[in-house]
Amino acid sequence: xxxxxxxxxxxxxxxxxxxxxxxxxxxxxxxxxxxxxxxxxxxxxxxxxxxxxxxxxxxxxxxxxxxxxxxxxxxxxxxxxxxxxxxxxxxxxxxxxxxxxxxxxxxxxxxxxxxxxxxxxxxxxxxxxxxxxxxxxxxxxxxxxxxxxxxxxxxxxxxxxxxxxxxxxxxxxxxxxxxxxxxxxxxxxxxxxxxxxxxxxxxxxxxxxxxxxxxxxxxxxxxxxxxxxxxxxxxxxxxxxxxxxxxxxxxxxxxxxxxxxxxxxxxxxxxxxxxxxxxxxxxxxxxxxxxxxxxxxxxxxxxxxxxxxxxxxxxxxxxxxxxxxxxxxxxxxxxxxxxxxxxxxxxxxxxxxxxxxxxxxxxxx
Numbered sequence: 001x002x003x004x005x006x007x008x009x010x011x012x013x014x015x016x017x018x019x020x021x022x023x024x025x026x027x028x029x030x031x032x033x034x035x036x037x038x039x040x041x042x043x044x045x046x047x048x049x050x051x052x053x054x055x056x057x058x059x060x061x062x063x064x065x066x067x068x069x070x071x072x073x074x075x076x077x078x079x080x081x082x083x084x085x086x087x088x089x090x091x092x093x094x095x096x097x098x099x100x101x102x103x104x105x106x107x108x109x110x111x112x113x114x115x116x117x118x119x120x121x122x123x124x125x126x127x128x129x130x131x132x133x134x135x136x137x138x139x140x141x142x143x144x145x146x147x148x149x150x151x152x153x154x155x156x157x158x159x160x161x162x163x164x165x166x167x168x169x170x171x172x173x174x175x176x177x178x179x180x181x182x183x184x185x186x187x188x189x190x191x192x193x194x195x196x197x198x199x200x201x202x203x204x205x206x207x208x209x210x211x212x213x214x215x216x217x218x219x220x221x222x223x224x225x226x227x228x229x230x231x232x233x234x235x236x237x238x239x240x241x242x243x244x245x246x247x248x249x250x251x252x253x254x255x256x257x258x259x260x261x262x263x264x265x266x267x268x269x270x271x272x273x274x275x276x277x278x279x280x281x282x283x284x285x286x287x288x289x290x291x292x293x294x295x296x297x298x299x300x301x302x303x304x305x306x307x308x309x310x311x312x313x314x315x316x317x318x319x320x321x322x323x324x325x326x327x328x329x330x331x332x333x334x335x336x337x338x339x340x341x342x343x344x345x346x347x348x349x350x351x352x353x354x355x356x357x358x359x360x361x362x363x364x365x
Contacts, residue, residue: 024117026076032117034156035084037062042232042335043363044122044160044188046088047074049342056341057360058083063158065122067340075117084119084158087112089146093127096138102145110149113157120150120158122188128172128261136176144183162188162234165209166217167224171196172261177221181230188337189221191324192236195267196260203265205242205253205312209235210296211323218331233328234337237344237359239278239315242270250287250302253312276345278315279355290317297323318362325364336363 024032044063047053053064053074063084064074075085089109095101113121123143129135143161150157161184164170167177181187191214195206214233221231244253260266273281282290285303292299300314316324328336344359345352 025072026079028080031076031079033079034117034119034154035079035082036156037082037084039185040229040334042186042337044232044335044337046122046338046340047342048340052342052344052346053077055346055356057363060360060363061341062335063119064341065160067124070116070118072116086120086122086158086160087116087118089121089123091123091125091142093125093129093135093139096135096142102138102142106142106145106149109146110153113150114153119156120160120185121146122160122162123184124162126162126164126171126173129174130172131169131174133174136174140176140179140183143180147183159184160186160188160232162190163221165189165191165194165214167220168217178224178226181226184230186230186232186334187221187226188232188234189218190234190339191217192234192238192339193267195240197263198265198267199263202252203255203257203269205240205244205255205270205300205314206267207293207296207298207300207314208239208267209316209324210298211320211327212296214324215327218327218333222331228332229334231333232335232337233324233333234339235321235324236316237275237338237340239273239275239313240267240270241273241281241311241313242267244302244310244312247302247310247312253302253310273313273315274343275315275355275359276343276352278313279345279352281313283351290315292320318358321359322362322364325362329364338363 026032042062043060045061046065046067048067058081061083064078065086065088067088078085147159161180163177164173192209194209194213242253242255246254255269257264258266258268260268281303282301286301290299290301298320299317300312303311344356
């Protein structure tokens with residue numbers, strides 16, 4: 001689409017009561033209609049790469065949140081399959097106090113959704129907000145203003161908001177999760193990066209999404225009075241690669257102290273690593289096969305890099321993820337979200353095809 005035409009479309013869509021914006025890019029114009037799907041049984045897939053969607057197991061997808069430039073071709077194909085495609089959005093929390101900035105942001109976001117024929121928005125704000133500060137209320141106000149604008153502009157708009165793995169001010173994000181749950185269709189509880197603040201114990205490599213910790217945190221959300229149908233459990237298709245300062249008994253990987261938001265030890269000492277790369281490393285460099293950590297119900301292995309440095313990789317595989325999928329189903333949560341669907345190996349290598357199929361096959365609810 002030519003840049004001038006897109007600018008013209010946005011101008012027309014500046015009035016959020018204007019519903020039909022821009023020419024439909026699909027062969028069948030009806031595919032630009034928003035998807036109508038009853039609530040519940042959600043499989044939200046975050047997407048970050050441009051072509052992997054062609055090999056998704058579409059029977060396991062209900063919503064795709066685009067954390068990358070908009071993709072008309074994906075939208076047309078998804079709508080053909082009854083799958084929603086939503087925008088991803090962020091807002092600078094330091095500007096929450098500006099009503100003018102909030103209003104402009106909501107108006108522009110709604111206009112873009114209309115112009116793109118999107119089905120809604122996934123709001124991902126992860127900046128710290130102090131507990132009991134004015135910004136806590138203003139954040140809820142912003143999300144409510146967004147939801148109101150979207151629902152007034154087109155039918156079946158889906159509004160979701162991503163929250164930390166725990167409601168207890170994780171990473172300084174002291175949001176009012178219960179109030180947020182009242183104004184969105186559902187919250188995505190991001191049950192990963194759970195070692196962003198290692199507050200107790202030694203500074204060592206740990207699981208990205210430990211089962212007991214995830215279960216306890218979800219109970220904390222429920223104890224706030226948030227309804228189960230308002231919660232989607234977000235899970236990782238990635239892990240962490242930690243360089244070890246010392247590897248004790250091939251089991252305990254002592255890591256560098258890297259502060260994060262007031263805590264001395266964090267997973268920032270490692271790097272996020274895609275499941276595809278994890279599988280390659282486990283075959284090409286691991287000193288032994290992946291081992292299961294019974295306490296976290298997660299997996300790890302050790303390897304040596306090209307200069308002799310020791311590393312420990314922590315990750316989830318179909319077995320450990322299935323336990324969390326089962327937990328979500330048992331708790332009657334409204335579904336699962338995956339960060340992210342593009343972290344698998346979608347090549348035609350037989351091993352990769354099998355590994356990718358196993359990851360998708362484990363998904364159920």
